[in-house]
Amino acid sequence: MPVHERGYTHWNPSGARVDPPWLVIARRGLLAPLKNRWMLMLLFGALVPAIVKAAIVFFKAKAGQFMDLAVGGEWTSVTPAGFLSFVEHQRFFVFLITVIVGAGLIARDKRDNGLSLYFSRPISLLDYLGGKTLVVLAAYAAVTLLPSLLLCLFAYLVDPTAAGLDLLLLTPLRLAVISIFTGVGLSLVLLALSSLGTRTVLVVVWWAVLCLGGEAIGNLGDGIGLDSFQYVNFLGHWHNASSLLMSAPARLPVPPAASLLICLASIAGSLAILRRQIKPVEVVV
């Protein structure tokens, strides 16, 4: 019988595998921006620095000392510090992509009364937050961890003697740990900002103030000889804390342990905000 003549019928489960709710939320959250042409262009654009670094790594392997003289510096090296420097220099793409993907994740749900819809389903706060965090984390990893891992593999294939198995084992592991730590931390802070209101544009403004404004103030402090201004360099703290694991010099004139504490405090504060803000309450507009 055609379906339109059957009327309402009860569901007959097929017994197929059921995806956990956080995965369902994350999948939807990731697929939506990938349908945007500009977003795809931005993601490819974020790979350009990796291609440049790969070219330098290639020519260094072939030209040796001469290439070191031409394009020396930490950014081009295949040491853990070099990869941390690479991740650090991706910060503009990190800012752009995380804000495009994450700014409206909760704000839009609040604006459209989506929270009451989500929490009328058999999901917990952890499922909801886990799914949303995974969306931003994946976007972050796409412009930092993914090109870094590809670069590790490329550098090993080009010159296996340069850094040995470290390039295949230890460095990728360290990169994964710092990327997940930084990615989760930034995701939670961005989601906490997103949960504070219903307007995405305000989240973009706050995120810009936090990421770009913090760095600008820190650099201004450097310019006038006041290192303490770097304490407001929000993104810098994550890279500075990562330097502990990557055996790299501190990225800021702030002790890396202090940066780590600031990062952990940001995560704790964000979780407290999210716990308070995410409630299935209808917003009467």
Added chain:
Amino acid sequence: MTETIASTIRVNRLTFAYHREPALRDVDFSLQQDAVGLLGPNGSGKTTLLRALLGQIDIKPGQVHVGDLDMARQAPAGRRRLGWMPERGGIIPGHSGVGLVAYMGELSGMPRQDAMQRAHEVLHFVGLKDERYRHCETYSQGMRQRLKLACALVHDPEWLLLDEPTSGLDPAGRVAMLELVNDLAGRKGLGVILSTHLLADVEATCNEILVLREGRLLERHAVAPGDVGGKQVFEITGFGGEEDFVAALRRLAVNVEQDGRHITAVIDLDTLPQGEGAATGRAVRAVLELAQAHDYAPRRLRRRPVTLADEFYSLVNPEDD
């Protein structure tokens, strides 16, 4: 054929407050799978009660059970048995109709393919088969209401919790929506809790009503249109000593309202003194005698059966207590 296993909803001594402002006070009831209307004025606690049923608020003190599941501890499992259609929102932009319904199905614990297949089925059922691929933010109000019903139905719940389902619909859309609700409750065996201000919607779809006022469950009774006990409404218009007449009428009637020269009195025929003739005739005579005794000259006297609206008004209007 009804295949659903009958499940009950039990609410025991439920109390809830928003920032010390009581929203529910000692609410206590039990429902078998049936069509139940939830009535009450604004702020009476209807939506809070629905949220408590969904386990969206802190259920303490009190208990809410959906079937054998305690919603304070097993809310996610309990929500599998409930389909929620909110009054406001309820649509996540950026999805096609079928995409949104399938998404809700997946979130409700359905496998991906099942959710998509079922989304097509329920969209056919609610009459959105031709619009299912359109982005849901382009839907009209009527289509949005149908889409929300489809989202509530996709995982085949045992109970549907509908918050103002006919809100914003034109008359034709309203009739169509009520027919769907009637079909679900009457022929498909789903339990329905219909929270609404439109009494006609309750009369058209429900077998029982719960009346809430100021967070308390005031009354619960069966819906039988046109036959609410032995009560009759007398609408009187006239001139003269209105104040004395109304005061005297209050001693005879269950409820009296005065709007200028227009007086409406609800008289319970079962409580009239015994006498000659039919009870209705005795009631008319009693009203006319009172009018004569208080120098009130009726120009028009009209009698009609009590509707749910009369009952509801008298129940929830505190001034008439």
